[in-house]
Amino acid sequence: MELKSATALAHPNIAFIKYWGNRDEQLRLPQSGSISMNLASLHTETTVRFSDDLERDTVVVNSQLLVGDPLARVTGFLDRVRSLAGKQIHADVVSSSNFPIGAGIASSASAFAALALAGSAALGLSLNESELSRLARTGSGSASRSIPGGYCEWARGESDLDSFSVSILPQDGWDLSDLIVLLSHSHKKVGSTAGHSSANTSPYQPARIQDAARRLDICRKAILERDFSALAEISEEDSTLMHAVMMTQQPPLFYWEPRSLAIIKAVKEWRASGLPCFATLDAGPNVHVICPTEARDDVYANIHVLVPDSQILVSGVGGPAHLINPTTVEH
Numbered sequence: 316m317e318l319k320s321a322t323a324l325a326h327p328n329i330a331f332i333k334y335w336g337n338r339d340e341q342l343r344l345p346q347s348g349s350i351s352m353n354l355a356s357l358h359t360e361t362t363v364r365f366s367d368d369l370e371r372d373t374v375v376v377n378s379q380l381l382v383g384d385p386l387a388r389v390t391g392f393l394d395r396v397r398s399l400a401g402k403q404i405h406a407d408v409v410s411s412s413n414f415p416i417g418a419g420i421a422s423s424a425s426a427f428a429a430l431a432l433a434g435s436a437a438l439g440l441s442l443n444e445s446e447l448s449r450l451a452r453t454g455s456g457s458a459s460r461s462i463p464g465g466y467c468e469w470a471r472g473e474s475d476l477d478s479f480s481v482s483i484l485p486q487d488g489w490d491l492s493d494l495i496v497l498l499s500h501s502h503k504k505v506g507s508t509a510g511h512s513s514a515n516t517s518p519y520q521p522a523r524i525q526d527a528a529r530r531l532d533i534c535r536k537a538i539l540e541r542d543f544s545a546l547a548e549i550s551e552e553d554s555t556l557m558h559a560v561m562m563t564q565q566p567p568l569f570y571w572e573p574r575s576l577a578i579i580k581a582v583k584e585w586r587a588s589g590l591p592c593f594a595t596l597d598a599g600p601n602v603h604v605i606c607p608t609e610a611r612d613d614v615y616a617n618i619h620v621l622v623p624d625s626q627i628l629v630s631g632v633g634g635p636a637h638l639i640n641p642t643t644v645e646h
Contacts, residue, residue, distance in 0.1 A: 319364065320364040320365070320437055321433045321436035321437040321638060322361065322363075322638065323361055323429045323432035323436070323638050324358050324360045324429060324636065325424075325425045325426075325432065325461045325637075326354050326355060326357060326359075326425055326461055326634070327353075327358075327359070327414070327461060328351035328352060328353045328354060328424055328461050328467065328633075329597065330349050330351040330457065330460070330595070331351060331538075331546065331549070331553065331595065332350040332530050332534045332550070332553050333349055333553055333556075333557040333597070334347075334349040334456050334457055335510075335514050335520075335557045336520055336560075337456070337514075340511070340512055343452050343453055343454075343456040344472065344475065345456055345478065346471070346514075346520075346524045346527075347471055347523075347527035347528075347531075348469055348527065348531050349457075349468070349469045349531075350466070350467070350483070350531060350535060351457070351460045351466070351467055351469075352466050352467075352493070352632055352633075353460075353461060353465060353466075353486070353633030353634065354631075355486070355630050355631045355632055355633035355634065356628065356629060356630035356633075357412070357413060357425070357628065357630055357633075358412070358413055359410060359411070359412040359426045360410070360411055360412075360429065361408065361409070361410040361411075361426070361433045363406050363408050363433040363434045364406060364408075366406075366407070369405035369406065370405065371405055372386070372405050372406050372407075373407050374389045374408040374410070375408065375409045375410070376411070376412075376416070377416065378411075388454070389430070393406055396431070396440070396450070399435065399442075404438075406434070406437070408430065408434075410429065410430070415497065423457065424461045425461050426455070427451050428451045428458045428461035428462050428636045429636060430451075431447055431454065431636075432447060432462070432636045432638060433638070435447065435450065436638055444463055445479045445481070446479075447462045447636070448460075448462040448469075448480045448481075449475060449476075449478065456511070459480045460480045462480060462636050463635050464634040465483075465484050465485040465487075465632055465634070465635075466482065466485075466488065466632070467480045467481065467482050468483050468531070468535065482635075483535060483538060483539065486632050486633065486634045488632075489538065489541050489632070490607065490608045490609075490631070490632070491543075491605055491608060491631070491632060492605070492608045492631055493604070493605055494605075494606070494611065494614055494615055494628070495601055495602070495604075495627065496601060496602045496603075496618055496622060496625050496627055497626040497627070497628065498572055498602065498625055499572070499599070499600050510564075510568055513564045514560055514564055516564045516565040517560040517561075517563040517564040519556070519563055523556050523559075530549055534546065534550065543591050543607060544591075547591070547592070547593035550593055550595050551579075551593050551594060553595075554594070554595040554596055558571060558596065561598070568598070570599050575602055577621065577622075578594060578602045578622065579594045579596075579602065582604055585614070590613060590614065590617070592604050592606040592614045593605050593606075611629065
């Protein structure tokens with residue numbers, strides 16, 4: 316008996332301490348560790364079906380057939396799964412996300428986490444959490460953090476074997492919310508994969524990496540102690556550091572838009588006046604405003620007044636990647 320088809324669901328994540336820059340592009344081994352929170356309301360659902368009848372891999376994402384480089388990226392990832400299983404068999408992949416992809420909301424994180432779990436399960440592999448995290452990492456670095464649940468830390472590691480993510484606080488460990496201000500639904504012109512490879516051209520990247528352990532320690536401690544003020548300060552500092560690198564690498568990446576900066580500045584003022592919230596941005600213009608869930612309605616109202624024409628996605632803390640209704644068939 317062997318599983319030939321499987322469906323998995325995974326959540327994207329928002330990083331408090333960011334991942335930017337690899338020391339091994341092929342394996343996506345990061346230059347430093349990172350810490351994030353899974354997003355419960357957002358998800359990617361992926362079905363992988365392997366069959367001897369297929370002549371090639373086909374991949375459909377949000378009803379669009381992939382071709383060219385995007386298809387090659389998924390096929391290359393499936394090759395890793397096939398290698399682990401010792402099989403040469405093609406796959407049909409159908410994936411959909413309930414949020415904009417390629418717009419700086421970690422769509423590749425949930426996509427490759429779901430693909431890693433569904434693909435490995437469909438070929439009969441029983442990978443543990445760390446093995447799944449390592450596998451997902453090779454498709455998209457931040458996907459390693461979407462395998463465990465809740466608040467996750469991805470270790471830099473010394474090699475492929477020990478660079479994976481673990482949950483440092485479970486989904487119900489701290490009730491925070493992320494209000495994602497969608498300033499753009501468009502697919503960004505320069506994706507994260509291309510951006511990572513140029514990180515070392517910024518004169519600020521070495522200093523950012525050298526200081527990473529300090530920021531990780533502060534962030535980890537803040538999460539474990541549920542210290543929102545400390546989390547806010549270190550997360551905003553880290554986000555600004557990453558974007559400073561992006562803006563000064565070659566070619567430079569200017570993801571912030573005027574409204575992005577307006578929200579960043581407003582959030583600082585709201586926090587100074589007593590409303591607990593902070594802003595952080597991944598590789599895109601959309602702003603994540605984090606707050607304790609009890610303050611969510613007030614924060615939402617403030618954002619709506621500031622940018623009344625923008626959609627706001629709201630999410631609590633998400634759980635781990637998981638299989639949906641797996642079925643076993645004769646092989």
